[in-house]
Amino acid sequence: MAPAEREQMRQTVEEMFYHAFDGYMERAFPHDELRPISGGYTDALVELGAPAQPTRRGYSGVALTLIDSLDTLAVIGNASEFARGVRWVSENVDFDIDIDVSVFETTIRLLGGLLSAHMLANGTMVDGASHVRVAGYGGELLVLARDLGERLLGARSKFDLLGNTLDPELYAMWNASASAVEQHLRVLAGELRPAAATFEAFHSLWRKFNALPERFDVDRGKLHDTLAYYPLRPELAESCYALYHATRDARYLQIGAEMEVEADEEEEEHGGDNEPQPPRQALL
Structure with a gap:
């Protein structure tokens, strides 16, 4: 892929991010997610993977999308917005709430978001991240992450396994799109050949x-x-990214570019909504 084409793809991805992030901040923050078609919001943490009638008890969101986006703000170099987000989360988020949540979604989006943002805000834990160091940051996100992690341990069952919700007796089948994260984990473990085959x-x-x-x-x-829909899960794209960086095989870069184009077209076709959408062939 030529340098000019790579730069164009980078700019396109950045524009896609800001289109989604700015819309959320303008219309849905500090609730969990934006409903782009209606312009409303949803406090989705109690809905994702939870029982049909989840326990809300006055829950009004924990700025899920903001926390989930902090590391992306840092990666694309928006140090000021990253710092603003880190400070807001540090001062306003509290997990002392009595609700049903998806352990999976809470782990990858909230716990993962807090930990990655902590490492970047610290300025010394990630190579090349000194420019996004947040002045005066004292590890507040790490404190929140530890508190959240300890609360999630309540989902542990008598078999020492974690359930999908905080009711460990509930069972949830692994799905195709979420299972795509396996390749990323194999890459991190150095198992490149099986990771490539699974990909x-x-x-x-x-x-x-x-x-x-x-x-x-x-x-x-x-x-x-x-369940023939596509909820814009990122796992396959992340695995493609990991394989490219591990192998430097330009084919993965090209696949990533194709996925970006197709995802952008899908977003435009369905109005950009983050609600479940069917793959095109399922509509035939």
């Missing part, structure tokens, strides 16, 4: 549907009857 399997589904369906019935070779 090819998931990428074949992406090529077939121009998206990664939430569930795919391997035995029948078809989409799941009721």
Whole structure:
């Protein structure tokens, strides 16, 4: 991929991010997520993977999208907005709330967001991150992350396993799109060959549907009857990124560019909503 093309793709991804982030901050903050079509908001943490009628008890959001976006703000070099977000979260977020939550979503988006933002705000824990160091930062996000992690331990069952919600008796099947994170973990473990093989399997589904369906019935070779949608999960793109950096194989860079174009087209087709959307082929 030529340098000019790479720069154009970088700019496109940055524009996509700000389109989503600015819309959230203008219309939904400090609630959890934006509903772009209606312009409203949803306090989605109690809905993602939770029971059909989750316990809310007055829950009004913990700025989930902001926390989830902090590290991206730092990565794209917006130090001022990153610092503003770090300070707001440090001063306003409190997890002393009595609600049902998805352990999976809370772990990857809240706990992960807090930990990555802490490492970047510190300015010394990530190579090349000194320019986004937050003046006066004293580890407040790490304190929040520890508090949240200890609360999530309540989902541990008698078998020493973590449930998908804070009711450890509930069972949730792994789905196709979320399971795509496996390749990223294998790369981190140095298992590049199996990571690449697994990536090819998931990428074949992406090529077939121009998206990664939430569930795919391997035995029948078809989409799941009721979960044939694509909720804009990032796991496959993240795995592609990890494989490129581990191997420097330009093919992964090209695949990433193709996924970006297709995701952008899908967003425009459905109005940019983060609610479940069916892969194109499922509409036929």
